Amino acid sequence: MAELHPDIERVVFSEEDIAAIVEKMGREITEEYADKNPLVVCVLKGAVVVMADVMRAIRAPLTIDFMAVSSYGDATSSSGVVRILKDLDSRIEGRHVIIVEDILDSGLTLSYLINMLQSRGPASVEVAAFLVKDVDDRDCSVVPRFVGAHVPNEFIVGYGLDYAERYRNLPYIGVLKPECYS
Numbered sequence: 001m002a003e004l005h006p007d008i009e010r011v012v013f014s015e016e017d018i019a020a021i022v023e024k025m026g027r028e029i030t031e032e033y034a035d036k037n038p039l040v041v042c043v044l045k046g047a048v049v050v051m052a053d054v055m056r057a058i059r060a061p062l063t064i065d066f067m068a069v070s071s072y073g074d075a076t077s078s079s080g081v082v083r084i085l086k087d088l089d090s091r092i093e094g095r096h097v098i099i100v101e102d103i104l105d106s107g108l109t110l111s112y113l114i115n116m117l118q119s120r121g122p123a124s125v126e127v128a129a130f131l132v133k134d135v136d137d138r139d140c141s142v143v144p145r146f147v148g149a150h151v152p153n154e155f156i157v158g159y160g161l162d163y164a165e166r167y168r169n170l171p172y173i174g175v176l177k178p179e180c181y182s
């Protein structure tokens, strides 16, 4: 087990928890997409870690692509104004697209992305969200087809998730000590 980072107050998902969630998501996606050759899209930067794990847990042919977006907001919330920093390399017309996200919080980022991708004529667009935060004010238009696990409404880091670009490389997911927020 990895040594606990001194800034982490509490672990929410251990490496073992994460591995089990990844396998479950991989199994579910494999069952539904075995014959569909999906395009699995990673939303950078946060989803890069879950993407690397989940794509290897999908036992079916697929291709991958990446988008980089930036949501305007402060370090712990997004505003819904999304800027595309890197678009897909692939055309998605007629393709079954699965967007892999590390976390669904307000839903603003995904809502924007889904609308944008839908306008390009894919066969389908679904979301695989590793974590879904239990919040009251979610944009209800976003309903992930695949959910890894639910988390309470608190800010978490690790396994791709950052605070001010730090902590993405922690192999577990946890809550920061209050004194670590600046």
Ligand SMILES: O=P(O)(O)OC[C@H]1O[C@H](OP(=O)(O)OP(=O)(O)O)[C@H](O)[C@@H]1O
Pocket (backbone or CB within 6 Å): 043, 044, 045, 046, 047, 069, 070, 071, 077, 078, 101, 102, 103, 104, 105, 106, 107, 108, 109, 110, 161, 162
């Ligand atoms: O549901 P929402 O409230 O929109 O929040 C979810 C988004 O927030 C995080 O990204 P962030 O904008 O922090 O960028 P990052 O992926 O580069 O960390 C996360 O990776 C999701 O993309």
Ligand SMILES: Nc1nc2[nH]cnc2c(=O)[nH]1
Pocket (backbone or CB within 6 Å): 076, 077, 103, 104, 105, 106, 154, 155, 156, 157, 158, 161, 162, 163
């Ligand atoms: N790091 C991090 N990014 C987020 N984006 C939306 N919710 C969260 C969260 O809880 N942690």
